[in-house]
Amino acid sequence: MKLSSELKAFAGRIGYTFKRPELLHRAVTHSSMSSPTRDDNQRLEFLGDRVLGLVMAEALFMADTAATEGQLAPRFNALVRKETCADVAREFDLGAVLKLGRSEMLSGGRRKEALLADAMEAVIAAVYLDGGFEAAKALVLRLWGKRVTAVDADARDAKTALQEWAQARKLPPPKYVVVERTGPDHAPVFTIEARLENGESQSATANSKRQAEQAAAKLLLARLEGTT
Structure with a gap:
C-alpha cells in the first residue's frame, strides 16, 4: 500500500517515514469509514494512549528529579489529556487527512476535538508498531515540544x-x-x-x-x- 500525497505530506510534517504505510492509513481512518475490508483507528487509539502515557511519565520523571508524585501527576494529566492531544493534532494539520464518513464530514468532524485527539493517539501507536518504542518516544517528544518543559508546576485542569x-x-x-x-x-x-x-x-x-x-x-x- 502506498501513501497518498496528502498522507506523505502529513508524514513529512511529523517527521516520520513509515515502513508499513498501512498503519498510517488505519490511524487516520475514523469508525464512520470502517468496513469489513477497512480497519478503523479505535484499537490504535487504545494503544497510542498507553504509549503516550509512558513517554510522558518518563519525561516528567527525568526532567524533575525532586518532584513528588503529587506534583508529577497533574503535570502528566495536563500533557496527555484530550485537549492537549487535539492541540498537537491541529498544529500538524492532522484533521486535513482524516478519513471520515459523509455524516461526520458534514458535521465538522475534521475540527472535532475528540476525533482529533483519538487520531493523534492512533498515529502514535502506528509509529510504535512501525518503528518500536524509541521511534514513538522521539515522535511524541518532538510533537509535544516545549509543552513538556513548560507545563505548569500545578497543572491540574x-x-x-x-x-x-x-x-x-x-x-x-x-x-x-x-x-x-x-x-x-x-x-x-x-x-x-x-x-x-x-x-x-x-x-x-x-x-x-x-x-x-x-x-x-x-x-x-x-x-x-x-x-x-
Whole structure:
C-alpha cells in the first residue's frame, strides 16, 4: 500500500517515514469509514494512549528529579489529556487527512476535538508498531515540544481544581449548564456557565463543550481565589 500525497505530506510534517504505510492509513481512518475490508483507528487509539502515557511519565520523571508524585501527576494529566492531544493534532494539520464518513464530514468532524485527539493517539501507536518504542518516544517528544518543559508546576485542569475548591468548603461539585448554542452544526459554539451552590457562577464560550467548561471553571476559580 502506498501513501497518498496528502498522507506523505502529513508524514513529512511529523517527521516520520513509515515502513508499513498501512498503519498510517488505519490511524487516520475514523469508525464512520470502517468496513469489513477497512480497519478503523479505535484499537490504535487504545494503544497510542498507553504509549503516550509512558513517554510522558518518563519525561516528567527525568526532567524533575525532586518532584513528588503529587506534583508529577497533574503535570502528566495536563500533557496527555484530550485537549492537549487535539492541540498537537491541529498544529500538524492532522484533521486535513482524516478519513471520515459523509455524516461526520458534514458535521465538522475534521475540527472535532475528540476525533482529533483519538487520531493523534492512533498515529502514535502506528509509529510504535512501525518503528518500536524509541521511534514513538522521539515522535511524541518532538510533537509535544516545549509543552513538556513548560507545563505548569500545578497543572491540574480547571474543572478538577474548581471541584477541589468546592469540596474544601463542603460544597457540592460545580454544575455546568449550556446557556447558549450558536453556529451551524458543523461548527457549533457553546456558552457554558459553571455554577456553585453558594451562588457563584461564571460563563465562557468555546467551540466545544469541554473547552467551554474548562474556560468557565478557570475564570470562576480565578475570581474566587482573587487572581483577577
